[in-house]
Amino acid sequence: MPSTLPLGDPVPADGSFPTAVQQALPSRAEVPFGLYVHIPFCSVRCGYCDFNTYTAEDLGPGASQLSYPDTLISELVFARGVLDSMEAPERALSTVFFGGGTPTLLPPEELARILTRARELFGFMPEAEITTEANPDTITEETAHILAQAGFTRLSLGMQSAVPEVLKTLDRTHDPANVERAVKAARAAGLQVSLDLISGTPGESLEDWRSSLEHAVALRPDHISAYSLIIEEGTAMAAKIRRGVLADIDSDDQADKYLLTEEVLGAAGFDWYEVSNFSTSRATRSAHNLNYWVDSDWWGAGPGSHSHMAGLRWWNVKHPAAYAQRLSSGTTPGHGREELQDEDKVLEHLMLRLRLADGLDIAEYNELPELARTQGEQITPATMDSLVQDGLISAQAAAPTADHREGRAVLTLRGRLLADAVTRRLAPE
Structure with missing residues (x-):
């Protein structure tokens, strides 16, 4: 079953933010604002999956796929009301992402209806990126056309592997041949295409992984996400590994597959822009x-969804029935929340930007007010020199001038394999 939610502080019934966060909202007027829409339904639950998803048998009374779009729209209306009540600055959505689960288990007309209501309530920025995830088996030419007509710009397909035995181990039910058909349907409708791949499945050889990468590249997508499999406690796959039915994942094997990913995707014209993402x-x-x-x-709508506004995080109740009950009574679906402390903000700024190809701007980091308030240590030229000498960050990016602090910490290929270790060396003690 999905992992448990963090506890956090209770969310007021009206969903209002703490006073300090409300006061910070005007300063965020130019910050991009996104919407995540969670569709928690799957036809089959994959053995490795730790996401908040449900098959028809899991739902029980009080929730259904049929009524879910209306329930979800009621949260969008609730969100609009919360922001208006606090006189938050108007911000049109720059991105919308339908994730799951399998969003395309809902009829495309229902996805279109949800998207239309989001546009009416919040507005979209010009050239807004509108994505839905999809299982390849759920995409037809008609489906893709309806999505494009509704305003979707991008389709993210869960390919995972091109090798039938690997897909079987992952409990994926799609036909590999349908990936190509789904890509062609998306292209015909004018949609950008992203493919998701997972490396390191028990029993997957290096040649299996090469085959998946080459099949993905041959489909000429715009974007590829290549994630290493993580075994989460409580999943069916974790239980099989514990019983010895499947071999555990191997960190050296994962590293070899990452190096192969860089080799194959780089040769095909894909550049990394985040450790696991290539475009x-x-x-x-x-x-x-x-x-x-x-x-x-971003505002996360749907059961178990997480949101972030001006340093405030909150998350919704998990089960679709509880989620529907909260909204039908006119109260927030929020289960808990937390205000990020200065130490958290500093560490997240460091950790997340370091994973990007654009890297960590050292001067910007050293001038963070949160770093000063916590009396944290600035990143020094000596630390940067050490990381360059160890081959973990790019010398060229680190020192465009004689002063390293004017440069960026950009991970080398070796650094990407050891990103967590680099973060620890840069993080204030």
């Missing part, structure tokens, strides 16, 4: 995911 150009990077990585704001 054909800046224009095809995932703007929505970049919002997460650079401290922008």
Whole structure:
């Protein structure tokens, strides 16, 4: 089953923010604002999945796929009301991302209806990026056309692997041949295409992974996310590994596969812009995911969704039935929340920007007011020199002038393999 939610502080019934956060909202008027829409339904629950998803048998009374779009729209209306009540600055949405679960288990007309209501309530920025995730088996030419007509600009397909045995181990049910059909349907509708891949599945060889990468590249997508498999406690796959039915993942194998990913995707014209994400150009990077990585704001709608506004995080109740009950009674679906402390803000600024190809701006980091308030240590030229000498950050990016602090910490390929270790060396003690 999905992991448990953090506890946090209680969320007021009206969803209002703490006074300090309300006062900070006007200063965020130019910060990108995104919307995440969670569709928690799957036809089959994959053995590795730790997301907040439900099959029809899991739902029980009080929730259904049929009524879910209306329930979700009621949260969008609630969100608009919360922001208006606090006189938050008007911000049109720069990105919308439908994730899951499998959003395309809902009829495309329902996804279109949800998107239309979001546009009416918040407005969209010109050239807003509008994405939905999809299982390849759920995409037809008609589906893709309806989504494009509604305003979707991007389709993110859960390919995961091109090798049938690997897909079987992952409990993925789609036909690999349908990935190509889904890509063609998306292209015909004028949608950008992203493919998700997972490396390190128990039993997957290096050649299996090469085959998946080459199949993905041959489909000519705009973007590829290549994630290493993480075994989460409480999942069916974790239980199989514990019983010895499947071999555990191997960190050396994961590293070899990451190096192969860089080799194959780099040769095909894909550049990394985040440790696990590759695109054909800046224009095809995932703007929505970049919002997460650079401290922008977003509202997460749906059961178990997380949100962030001006240093406040909150998360919704998990089960669709509890989520529907809260909204039907006119109260927030929020389960808990937390205000980020200065130490958290400093560490997240460091950790997230370091994962990006644009890197960590050293001068910007050293001037963070949160760093000064916590009396944290600035990043010194000596520390940068040490990381350059160890081959973990780019010498060229680190020192465009004689003063390292005017440069950026940009991970080398070796540094990407050891990103957590680099973060620890840069983080204030």
